[in-house]
Amino acid sequence: MKIVLASGNAGKLREFRALFDTHFAQQHIEMLPQTELGVTEAEETGLSFVENAIIKARHACAVTGLPALADDSGLEVDALAGAPGIYSARYAQPQDGFGSGDAANNAKLLAALQDITDEQRSARFQCVLVYMRHANDPTPQVFQGSWEGRILQAPEGTDGFGYDPLFYVPETGCASASLSKERKNQLSHRAKALQQLLQHWRP
Ligand SMILES: O=P(O)(O)OP(=O)(O)OP(=O)(O)OC[C@H]1O[C@@H](n2cnc3c(O)ncnc32)[C@H](O)[C@@H]1O
Numbered sequence: 789m790k791i792v793l794a795s796g797n798a799g800k801l802r803e804f805r806a807l808f809d810t811h812f813a814q815q816h817i818e819m820l821p822q823t824e825l826g827v828t829e830a831e832e833t834g835l836s837f838v839e840n841a842i843i844k845a846r847h848a849c850a851v852t853g854l855p856a857l858a859d860d861s862g863l864e865v866d867a868l869a870g871a872p873g874i875y876s877a878r879y880a881q882p883q884d885g886f887g888s889g890d891a892a893n894n895a896k897l898l899a900a901l902q903d904i905t906d907e908q909r910s911a912r913f914q915c916v917l918v919y920m921r922h923a924n925d926p927t928p929q930v931f932q933g934s935w936e937g938r939i940l941q942a943p944e945g946t947d948g949f950g951y952d953p954l955f956y957v958p959e960t961g962c963a964s965a966s967l968s969k970e971r972k973n974q975l976s977h978r979a980k981a982l983q984q985l986l987q988h989w990r991p
Pocket residue numbers: 794795796797800829832844859860861862863876877878890893913948949950951952976978
């Protein structure tokens with residue numbers, strides 16, 4: 789069985805690859821990144837993680853004719869009323885003076901929190917996974933995971949992607965960018981959402 793993985797994010801794809809190698813090796817399930825099938829990015833016009841994940845999965849199904857699994861994720865910072873949230877990937881914009889991309893997003897986040905004490909820097913990663921059997925699937929399957937932490941005062945660590953250098957994980961005492969990929973894949977929002985999927989999924 790072939791499933792298209794509806795994400796263009798190289799960091800997510802690396803994590804999924806490792807998670808699937810562990811779980812799907814025996815099941816004859818082949819996960820193909822959408823970029824290998826000529827699927828371009830869908831416009832994320834939803835107002836929630838679940839809406840955006842459905843948009844991405846539906847788009848990948850429509851283009852490929854295959855079932856699709858999409859991930860919409862992001863970082864919620866309490867001191868910023870939940871921002872950047874669903875806008876995490878496009879938090880920094882060239883007109884802010886930060887540029888765009890992961891480094892710019894991290895720089896903008898540090899600037900937004902510059903007067904905020906450690907106790908007030910609580911945050912969490914959210915991940916919503918949506919599985920759709922076809923583009924008109926009326927019952928998308930939705931799985932969710934979150935990961936509690938807080939935002940550091942300066943980046944740490946060299947692994948991971950996105951906001952990992954700024955995300956302090958209390959249960960490990962370090963930034964998520966300082967975790968091995970195996971350890972992050974045991975603890976993360978994405979790992980938890982995937983555990984839910986593995987328990988309840990109807991392919
Ligand atoms: O939509 P796709 O193609 O999957 O790729 P994307 O990077 O645009 O993905 P999202 O729209 O879901 O945005 C997710 C944002 O949250 C960040 N993010 C999500 N999971 C993360 C993780 O495990 N570690 C660090 N940052 C993460 C990521 O860097 C993005 O800025």
